[in-house]
Amino acid sequence: MVRLTRAQTQERTRSGVLAAARAEFAGRGYRDATIDGIAARAGLTRGAVYANFAGKRALYLSVLAADAERAARAARGDAAGGTTPREALAAIVRARLGAGLPADVLDDEPARAAYAQLLELEALVLGLALERLGLRGRAVRVAASALTLLAGADHLATAAPGFVDQFDVVAACELLTALPADRGWPRAYLRHVSPARLVDEPWPDGPAPGDGVVHLLGLRRLEAAEESVRSAPAGAGVTVALVTGEPDELAPLARLVLARLDGTLRRAVPGPARPPVRLLLGPAADAVAAAAGIAEPSDDTEAAVRVVAGRVVARAEGRGAGHAAAVVPVTTTVARPA
Known part of the structure; x- marks a missing residue:
């Protein structure tokens, strides 16, 4: 029998905890999932779970991040999204629909402040892509507005199932490319x-x-x-x-946003852009x-x-x-x- 190194044993334990957490969140949702339930599924003690992850939120975000990273790797290297800003923005929105976070995940000020800044970074990168495709002016505002509409659509899709028409969301976001040019640079x-x-x-x-x-x-x-x-x-x-x-x-929150951004770019923006x-x-x-x-x-x-x-x-x-x-x-x- 091959004896595992300490690092290998730790990685195996973390993988087992993540698999158990994925099953717990899928079966019970974020709000009702518990660390005790995850520990039971993994065949570990509660302490062993906490030895590897800070808590339920860190586990939830780590599961989402791992899934987003896997999806990004599976995405085609050259997107068929669009060669114009409007086409690319529509592809970005389609790639991001349904990727919002439950409101109770970000239940404290440090997490909310970090998420707001991560969205600023995401809007910057997506806006730069739209500019490289020919959108005039500073396109960060266009990207940020699209992310705002997406967040509202994701929230309503959960709070009022059946109300949100995804085709209308995409069409509305496409119109954002007609916003007046944002000249808010340099500061x-x-x-x-x-x-x-x-x-x-x-x-x-x-x-x-x-x-x-x-x-x-x-x-x-x-x-x-x-x-x-x-x-x-x-x-x-x-x-x-x-x-x-x-x-x-x-x-884990930053890892999720970066993986989500990578997958969105791969699916929606041509390589040169x-x-x-x-x-x-x-x-x-x-x-x-x-x-x-x-x-x-x-x-x-x-x-x-x-x-x-x-x-x-x-x-x-x-x-x-x-x-x-x-x-x-x-x-x-x-x-x-x-």
């Missing part, structure tokens, strides 16, 4: 952001990202991702690393935090570095850090402080 405060500090440092560990901006953001500051994305010079890559001070509680923004979470984001010199990331963390030729050439912290790192003048030769 006025960016003119007053302190410049990034020029440095010359190796990337601390592992392979360095490509030339561009690496933006580290806590889950309460994700709206700031637009700063690095909009301010980065043409051809510069942008990596946004998501961190949280409550990984056991909030990381997908924004070249790299989103990181978990160990990869923690490595970026270490590279940015943030030992204990929080949900309010905001920092950025500029990378050229595999070296960190500029650093910025605080509000506007992504913009500051993006606009600092650098060349392909590593910048050195005076």
